[in-house]
Amino acid sequence: MLLAEDGGHFENPARGIAYRISGKTWVNNHAHVLRPKADIDIAYLCRVLENYDVTPFVTGTTRGKLTKGGASEIPIPLPPLPEQRRIAAILDKADALRTKRREALAQLDRLAQSIFVEMFGDPVTNPKGWPMVSLETRFDFKNGINFSAEQKGRGVLTVDVANMYSDDVYINTKGLYRVDVPVSQDRLLSVGDLLFVRSSVKPEGVAWPALFAGLAGCGNTQQPSPRPSGVMRYQRSTSTT
Missing domain, CATH: 3.90.220.20 (DNA methylase specificity domains)
Incomplete structure (x- = not known):
């Protein structure tokens, strides 16, 4: 699992600061590599940290940096391993549902754009000759x-x-x-x-x-x-x- 070290979205954790990876991977010096021990499920750990507000552990003013020492101090809840896996599975299903919802909304957005063009014309070419203002x-x-x-x-x-x-x-x-x-x-x-x-x-x-x-x-x-x-x-x- 990767955890942002510098250049991460520390001020906007909703955008994600932790990511799961698999296979052979080269990681640069802008990320921490976390390998959980036997009592931590990696999917659960990623879910805990991906949107974690780590600003109390970040140093630097112009460019925030989560050092190894700062990352080591981050507290996390640690339920039993089966519960960790259950929580991660629920969140994975929720993500899948959100993805399907986004796809449906994208189709609706394309439909709305099509209706707009049909009613008012392409705003770039202005085929209906509407008055143009800045x-x-x-x-x-x-x-x-x-x-x-x-x-x-x-x-x-x-x-x-x-x-x-x-x-x-x-x-x-x-x-x-x-x-x-x-x-x-x-x-x-x-x-x-x-x-x-x-x-x-x-x-x-x-x-x-x-x-x-x-x-x-x-x-x-x-x-x-x-x-x-x-x-x-x-x-x-x-x-x-």
């Missing part, structure tokens, strides 16, 4: 806030790139974290704001759009701020109709 005439562009890893944990709720990818057109507000930085009112999100991914490790993720629908069900009243390193906000301009 986004800057209809939206105000705004980046969010900059912060360091040390500022995470309290303060204003923050939308990260990981929150942008969901099963519908809205931002996934689960797993929002807080950062302790001063934020002006114009940096806070409003319901109806449109966000775009500015940068992503995967090319298909760049320019991914999502709408902010508020924090219903999150138990919070303060609206979050988008994170500028990966997200750009488009807010409808008040100077146009």
Whole structure:
């Protein structure tokens, strides 16, 4: 099993920091190789660590690094071996179901795109001759806030790139974290704001759009701020109709 050492998604553990591998593999010096002992199931260990928040064990300011010493201090629950295998099997089945659901949603997305083109035409070639305007005439562009890893944990709720990818057109507000930085009112999100991914490790993720629908069900009243390193906000301009 591989555990990220540096360059991992330590600030966004939902994206995964641990991976199972098999067969002959060459591993560079940016990952730890974990070989569990007889009382730990490797599938279970990977499930425990793949989305583990290891920030308390990460060092470095500009580029986080999970050293061997830091990784060795990570506590994990250790039920009996049969229970470990049962938990891993359940999570594997859940992953398989999520994969099938994503495939079904992708087909629905392609259907929606087809219906859009049929109704309005290709927005690139504009065969129906609709009037064309630039986004800057209809939206105000705004980046969010900059912060360091040390500022995470309290303060204003923050939308990260990981929150942008969901099963519908809205931002996934689960797993929002807080950062302790001063934020002006114009940096806070409003319901109806449109966000775009500015940068992503995967090319298909760049320019991914999502709408902010508020924090219903999150138990919070303060609206979050988008994170500028990966997200750009488009807010409808008040100077146009």
